[in-house]
Amino acid sequence: MISRNLARFLSWTATLPLTSLLGLVGFSAHATRRAQTAPENDEKSILAFRAVASVLTSPRCLNCHVPNDGPLQGDDNHPHAMNVKRGSDGKGSPSLRCAACHQAENTKFLHGPPGAADWQLPPAKTPMAWKRLSMGELCRTLKDPTKNGNRSVQDLIPHMETSLVRWAWNPGPGRSLPPLSHDEFVSRLKEWIDTGAACPQEGAQ
Amino acid sequence: MQAIHFTVNSKPVELQMDPSTPLLWAIRENLGLTGTKFGCGMALCGACTVHVDGNAVRSCVTPVGAIANKHVTTIEGLSPDRSHPVQRAWLQVQVPQCGYCQCGQMMSAAALLAVNPEPTDADIDDAMAGNICRCGTYARIRKAIHAAAEMARSQK
Numbered sequence: 001m002i003s004r005n006l007a008r009f010l011s012w013t014a015t016l017p018l019t020s021l022l023g024l025v026g027f028s029a030h031a032t033r034r035a036q037t038a039p040e041n042d043e044k045s046i047l048a049f050r051a052v053a054s055v056l057t058s059p060r061c062l063n064c065h066v067p068n069d070g071p072l073q074g075d076d077n078h079p080h081a082m083n084v085k086r087g088s089d090g091k092g093s094p095s096l097r098c099a100a101c102h103q104a105e106n107t108k109f110l111h112g113p114p115g116a117a118d119w120q121l122p123p124a125k126t127p128m129a130w131k132r133l134s135m136g137e138l139c140r141t142l143k144d145p146t147k148n149g150n151r152s153v154q155d156l157i158p159h160m161e162t163s164l165v166r167w168a169w170n171p172g173p174g175r176s177l178p179p180l181s182h183d184e185f186v187s188r189l190k191e192w193i194d195t196g197a198a199c200p201q202e203g204a205q
Numbered sequence: 206m207q208a209i210h211f212t213v214n215s216k217p218v219e220l221q222m223d224p225s226t227p228l229l230w231a232i233r234e235n236l237g238l239t240g241t242k243f244g245c246g247m248a249l250c251g252a253c254t255v256h257v258d259g260n261a262v263r264s265c266v267t268p269v270g271a272i273a274n275k276h277v278t279t280i281e282g283l284s285p286d287r288s289h290p291v292q293r294a295w296l297q298v299q300v301p302q303c304g305y306c307q308c309g310q311m312m313s314a315a316a317l318l319a320v321n322p323e324p325t326d327a328d329i330d331d332a333m334a335g336n337i338c339r340c341g342t343y344a345r346i347r348k349a350i351h352a353a354a355e356m357a358r359s360q361k
Contacts, residue, residue: 100248
């Protein structure tokens with residue numbers, strides 16, 4: 001029975017062009033390799049994501065990536081003084097705009113308003129909030145275009161190069177820095193994307 | 206030092222200044238417009254509020270270099286004859302006590318009414334939360350903003 005099937009298969013392959021045959025063999029080898037390396041890749045990807053998340057959950061990022069109406073302040077994530085609101089465009093309420101105090105550069109004195117070009121929160125429609133999310137939820141939120149500002153994962157890279165994001169590494173006096181350097185952060189982000197942007201299991205911390 | 210051009214109360218101005226100098230210094234010391242007050246110097250109190258291209262900003266933390274070619278309005282430029290609804294309402298309600306913060310309060314109120322001609326109490330609270338009054342005139346400020354809104358509507 002086996003030899004009859006083998007004979008049929010060989011006679012079928014004889015009718016195929018050589019390139020198709022090689023393709024078939026190549027695909028089969030790739031599938032085998034993929035099956036062997038996918039969990040390994042996922043592990044590597046999740047490890048890279050955890051490094052990325054250590055930055056995303058630092059106060060410099062988290063204070064504006066909030067689910068509520070207004071931003072937070074300081075390393076202890078306290079509500080922003082003056083009852084500052086997000087506003088529909090993320091740039092403050094119509095008559096108390098972020099730019100009323102936050103200029104293009106930091107003020108030089110301790111606890112003075114920090115600044116960078118286009119100072120803002122994510123807009124109200126896509127608040128990109130990740131306060132209180134588990135690692136898995138944060139990862140899936142980051143990948144979801146309905147929650148990440150309609151970005152592909154590749155689009156996250158240019159966002160991380162904007163002056164507003166880069167400000168986190170030059171936050172002015174009295175503010176802590178994210179746990180990785182900016183170069184290392186972007187490098188781990190690219191690694192996460194290149195390894196399939198895998199996410200930790202639901203509920204993983 | 207560099208030449209910085211902008212307009213103040215619709216008049217063109219050229220100042221030779223270090224561009225990192227706070228706008229408040231330029232307004233008070235160089236242009237002699239002392240209605241705008243120094244309060245905290247850290248954008249915490251709102252006493253120094255002016256308008257830059259129509260938006261309320263804290264002039265104590267705004268570098269003068271950042272407002273090159275922009276339009277600045279101070280309390281002196283709110284109207285030529287104190288006829289702005291906010292000015293009239295402030296008089297009608299007799300808002301100030303010591304008065305030190307009131308120019309900043311009025312500039313924030315004017316910026317609010319420019320974008321929201323019929324603000325609710327909540328809108329007023331949100332918009333004015335960055336302007337501190339140590340005399341505690343907040344209730345009169347809110348009342349005056351409603352009065353100014355009404356005056357502006359009846360002018361139309």
